[in-house]
Amino acid sequence: MHRHFNGLKTAALLGLLTALILGIGFAVAGTSGLVIALIISLLLNGTSYFWSDKIALRSMRARPVSEAEFPALYQMVRELAADARQPMPRLYVSPTMQPNAFATGRNPQHAAVCVTTGITQILDYRELRAVIGHELSHVYNRDILISSVAAAIGGMITFLAYLAWFLPVGGGDDDEGQNPAVFFAMLILGPFAASIIQLAISRNREYQADASGAALSRDPLALASALRKIDAGARQLPLPADNQYTTTAHLMIANPLRGAGMAKLFSTHPPMADRVRRLEEMANRQVGPVQFR
Numbered sequence: 322m323h324r325h326f327n328g329l330k331t332a333a334l335l336g337l338l339t340a341l342i343l344g345i346g347f348a349v350a351g352t353s354g355l356v357i358a359l360i361i362s363l364l365l366n367g368t369s370y371f372w373s374d375k376i377a378l379r380s381m382r383a384r385p386v387s388e389a390e391f392p393a394l395y396q397m398v399r400e401l402a403a404d405a406r407q408p409m410p411r412l413y414v415s416p417t418m419q420p421n422a423f424a425t426g427r428n429p430q431h432a433a434v435c436v437t438t439g440i441t442q443i444l445d446y447r448e449l450r451a452v453i454g455h456e457l458s459h460v461y462n463r464d465i466l467i468s469s470v471a472a473a474i475g476g477m478i479t480f481l482a483y484l485a486w487f488l489p490v491g492g493g494d495d496d497e498g499q500n501p502a503v504f505f506a507m508l509i510l511g512p513f514a515a516s517i518i519q520l521a522i523s524r525n526r527e528y529q530a531d532a533s534g535a536a537l538s539r540d541p542l543a544l545a546s547a548l549r550k551i552d553a554g555a556r557q558l559p560l561p562a563d564n565q566y567t568t569t570a571h572l573m574i575a576n577p578l579r580g581a582g583m584a585k586l587f588s589t590h591p592p593m594a595d596r597v598r599r600l601e602e603m604a605n606r607q608v609g610p611v612q613f614r
Contacts, residue, residue, distance in 0.1 A: 374425040374433055377569045381423075383413035383435045394441075397450040398434065401457055401537055410434045410460065420444070420554035423572035424456040432460040439558065443550050451544035452551075455534030455574055462533060464526045524591040527574075531596050535603055545600040551575045552593040 388395040394412060402409045410424070410432040420440035426432035434456050436449070444452065531548075535541035552575055559579040560566045570578050576590040 373427065374431065377423070377425040377572055378413055378433060378435060380565050380569045381415040381417060381435060381437075383415040386412055386414045391441075393446060394436070394449070394453075397446070397453055398457070401450070401454055405457065405461055405537055407457070407461055408432075410457070414438060414441070417560070419558040419560060419577055420551045421573045421575055421577050422452050422456055423569070423574065424459045425572060426460065428463070429460050434460075439554060440551065443554060444547050447540055447543040448547035448550070451535065451538045451540050452547050452574060454538035454540075455530050455544060458530040458534040458537060459526070462526070462529060464530065527591055527596065528599060531600055532603060535600055541600040541604040545597045545604075548575065548593055548597055548600070 386394070391412070391414070398412060399409055407429045410426070410429075411434070413433055413435040415435055415437045417437040418439040419437060420443050422434070422436045422440055424432060424434045434453065436452075440449065440452070531544065535544045538544065555575045555577055560570075560577045562578045566577060570576060571590075575593065
């Protein structure tokens, strides 16, 4: 059910992106702009679906790593993927010193898991393994497609907002200055990109990934401990709330942004204290391993 619902949300997001671009094209240049906008929307939809993982990884300057470089990371990911009877994802490391992690990709066959340099330095083996279980659960619960598409769309809409500033008036040769409709679009599209991500990504998915990830790793207390450390590290080393990070912030296990200004628009994570409490309650219930289908 959760998987099918995410598919519907993905289709709705792509449809919304198409409608938005067509509307801007018509406002700027009438019928000609509509045709150009249609071509652009088809290209952007394809990019969102097939290359959203690359966009997210590039925003964090992540690079693929080999098993020789990170043998322990490969071992834990391989074991967890085998336990879930799912394919092994690609592994990446971001040079960011803030402790964090995220998964991306349109399905388990095209998934990638990325950890930051910071998280590998503060977590022990058990804690990092539990974090990987959380990220793999996002993949297996089919959260990643909707999250990655939302990230790509957010970035593209923000780019359109900047581009709108340079678009000329479409009313004729004698017109000068900026098209008022385009200028208005420029003012609202940036915040609207954040709103799209907020509406598309439910906080409940983090609770669900915590629960299924802790069950997969069979270590809810290790995940609770990891979340405490990650939360403290993210507060000490927040990432700037600029376009490079805001469109992928919701993918991460903890909110990486400063808790003020534009960062509040991207607050798609539930309170960390609630997540830790649920995991501790889960440990008391001794929940068994989850099955992914």
